[in-house]
Amino acid sequence: MDTVKNYDKVNGDPVSLEIRIDELITAYEKSQGQPDEPHRHDFYTVLLVEKSQGKHLIDFNEYPFGEKQVFFVAPGQVHQVVDEIPPKGFAVLFSQSFLLRNNISEHFIHDLNLFHDFGYAPPVELSDESMQKICSYGSDMFTIQNNPKTFSSEALGALLKLILIECHQACTLPNDLFLQSENGKSSLIRNFKELIESNYQDWHGVQDYAENLNISTDHLNRVVKAQTGKTAKEHIQSKIVVEAKRLLYFSDMSSKEIGYLLGFSEPANFSAFFKKQTGSSPSNFQPKN
The missing domain is CATH 2.60.120.280 (Regulatory protein AraC)
Known part of the structure; x- marks a missing residue:
């Protein structure tokens, strides 16, 4: 809850x-x-x-x-x-x-x-x-x-x-941001982020998003990196990490339940992912009663 x-x-x-x-x-x-x-x-x-x-x-x-x-x-x-x-x-x-x-x-x-x-x-x-x-x-x-x-x-x-x-x-954004938006790149970024919002629990790989957008993974990575300074994989992982943190800190779900909810088939896989991204295990991140 x-x-x-x-x-x-x-x-x-x-x-x-x-x-x-x-x-x-x-x-x-x-x-x-x-x-x-x-x-x-x-x-x-x-x-x-x-x-x-x-x-x-x-x-x-x-x-x-x-x-x-x-x-x-x-x-x-x-x-x-x-x-x-x-x-x-x-x-x-x-x-x-x-x-x-x-x-x-x-x-x-x-x-x-x-x-x-x-x-x-x-x-x-x-x-x-x-x-x-x-x-x-x-x-x-x-x-x-x-x-x-x-x-x-x-x-x-x-x-x-x-x-x-x-x-x-x-703010210190790329000077050509709006020029890039005119040739469709901004639209691609927007669609990519919308897909992450809808599918981050099921799609953890860049290839899933590229296929849905009908482009290659290399093209998706190039555009995302050029416009945002982060790779497509980093955007996907950031969304999963933020949702994991919110659930660990603000819900009464167990680490195992959260891992399954976020699309990890084994609790150990979720724990390893979370620790690699944050430097902390899920159990250590949860507030102590």
Whole structure:
């Protein structure tokens, strides 16, 4: 049984705008400075951090808070915020339906390469100029949210796109990312990741994905490595490791049950895989009662 807390509504109201902008200090004061519990959302989260100290844990990876940072948390990722001082900045939460209503496509979100469903998800580090611009957008969104008028949703959608584009342009991604997307490579990456999400429990080899995509394993590896910096095999293994960690830490399933669920025919094979990837055995990773 999965015991990690899950939030499925941005505002807790199914007829809301499905977007919310909060000042980071609000959550800090509400919790009296105590860390929140590890949890996941069914929506997107963007943290615009002007200044803070502490750490942000995303799928068991720890990132220190500092200044001029933007964190991106995809739906389904487990994260926890630990602030050591009152933070300054904004949290922007938005749902898939908000994106659709504002004609912001899933392809656009994917091609930005800011949200990572699994694996390494460090913050985007910004210059003074970029951070000032993004926080200005965040402040405008906060004002619009609290003083709604005609076309407020459209205004929030436009400002959200500006934040995402500014972050994309500021982060250290390959300069030819969008040029590559024009010749179909970005579409291939998107399809590959969607297949991983659907089949990681059954397909552990690159060949399974290549066959489904009607390409060779060499071609899949070349494109994935060129666009993401990681091999196809590393993407597949990252997804399996993240799901294993979530189940080991947040469920009451045994290591043996988790191994079978993730497609390993023998518990020893799962244990060997997990230890090779993480340096820890499954039993040692599980929290002690």
